[in-house]
Amino acid sequence: MKNITVLSGGMGGARFLQGLRHAVAAGTLPGVAADAEITVVANTADDLWMHGLKICPDLDTVMYTLGDGIDQERGWGRRDESWSVKDELAAYGVEPTWFGLGDRDIATHLVRTQMLDAGYPLSAVTGALCNRWRPGVRLLPMTDDRVETHVAIADPSAPSGRRVVHFQEYWVRLRAAVPAETVVVVGLEESTPAPGVLDAVTGADLVLLPPSNPVVSVGTILGVPGVRDALRATEAPVVGLSPIVGGTHVRGMAHQMLTSIGVEVSAGAVGLHYGSRAGDAGGVLDGWLVDEQDADQVAAVRAAGLACAAVPLMMTDLDATAAMAAAAVELVR
Numbered sequence: 001m002k003n004i005t006v007l008s009g010g011m012g013g014a015r016f017l018q019g020l021r022h023a024v025a026a027g028t029l030p031g032v033a034a035d036a037e038i039t040v041v042a043n044t045a046d047d048l049w050m051h052g053l054k055i056c057p058d059l060d061t062v063m064y065t066l067g068d069g070i071d072q073e074r075g076w077g078r079r080d081e082s083w084s085v086k087d088e089l090a091a092y093g094v095e096p097t098w099f100g101l102g103d104r105d106i107a108t109h110l111v112r113t114q115m116l117d118a119g120y121p122l123s124a125v126t127g128a129l130c131n132r133w134r135p136g137v138r139l140l141p142m143t144d145d146r147v148e149t150h151v152a153i154a155d156p157s158a159p160s161g162r163r164v165v166h167f168q169e170y171w172v173r174l175r176a177a178v179p180a181e182t183v184v185v186v187g188l189e190e191s192t193p194a195p196g197v198l199d200a201v202t203g204a205d206l207v208l209l210p211p212s213n214p215v216v217s218v219g220t221i222l223g224v225p226g227v228r229d230a231l232r233a234t235e236a237p238v239v240g241l242s243p244i245v246g247g248t249h250v251r252g253m254a255h256q257m258l259t260s261i262g263v264e265v266s267a268g269a270v271g272l273h274y275g276s277r278a279g280d281a282g283g284v285l286d287g288w289l290v291d292e293q294d295a296d297q298v299a300a301v302r303a304a305g306l307a308c309a310a311v312p313l314m315m316t317d318l319d320a321t322a323a324m325a326a327a328a329v330e331l332v333r
Ligand SMILES: O=c1nc2n(C[C@H](O)[C@H](O)[C@H](O)CO)c3cc(O)ccc3cc-2c(=O)[nH]1
Pocket: 009, 010, 011, 046, 055, 056, 057, 058, 060, 061, 076, 077, 098, 099, 100, 101, 105, 168, 171, 172
C-alpha cells in the first residue's frame, strides 16, 4: 500500500493522524510502504467568518498538530499562545468574546483571508499554509465552497421557541450543553469536492475514517456530493474506527449529534450508520473497529456484512494510536 486517504475532523482525527504517520514512518503497518503518502480530506463545515477573518478549525487543527505547533492541552490553537487581540476586542465591547482567537492563530487567519480575497481557492490557501507547517501529509479541504454547520436549539424566548446558532457557538459558547434539535449544514448540497478529493478516495490503497464526529465531521465530508459514491466505488478497503467507546464519546459532542439524528450512541450503531459497502443502502465501510469495552457489539456489526474487531481505541499515546492504525490495516488484509 502506497496511498492512504483519511477523512478527518479536528481533534480526534488529528490525534489519530499523528499515530498513523508514526506507524507508516516506523514501517509497522503490515503491507504499507514506509514511504506511503497520507492524504487528509478535512471537514470544513466548522469554518466561520469572525471579525472579518475566515477561520478553519479542522484544517488548522490537523495542520498545527502534524506541524507540531498545536497546544497539546487544548487540542486546538497554537502552543505558547497569547490573547492580546482577543482582550483588546473585548475591551472595545466587540462580540463575540466567547471564541478564543489567539494572537499567533490570527496570523494564520490573516494569511488565509488575504489569499481568499485575492481569489485563491481554499485548497490553494491550505497548500500555502502547509508550506510553512510541513504536516507530512497532503491536506485537502473537503470542498473549496463555503459550507457551515448550524444547530437549531430550543429557545423559549424566541417566538418559534427555537433558535439557530453556528456550530462554533453551540460547541464553544454553549458547550453542547443543550440538545441539538436539528443540524443543518448550510451549502453542503451545493458544494463540490475540492481538487484532488475524489481522486484521493478512488485512487487510494486504503481509506480510513478516524474517530472523528460521525455527524458534523465525517458526516459532513460524506455529504459533499460525489464523496459517498467515490467511497462506494474505490478499490481500496474502507475502514472506520469508532469515536464512541463504552456508550459515549471520548471528547467532543458525538453523543449530542448522534441523538439529534436519531442514531443510538453506541460503537456498533455508528458502524451500522456508516453502513456496509456490500449492502445497497449507500454504506461506505468494509470494516469497523470498536473498543474492547464494546466487544459485545462485534457480532451485530459482522451480521451487517462488515469486518469487525474489538481492540483498544483510546489514543493515550503515539504507540497506542499507531496500534489502532495497524489494527485497521489488519482488519481488511
Ligand atoms: O472549546 C473551544 N474550542 C475552540 N476551538 C476548537 C474548535 O471549536 C474545534 O476544533 C472544532 O470546531 C470542533 O472540532 C478553536 C479552533 C480554532 O481553529 C480557532 C479558535 C478556537 C477557539 C476555541 C475556543 O475558544 N474554545
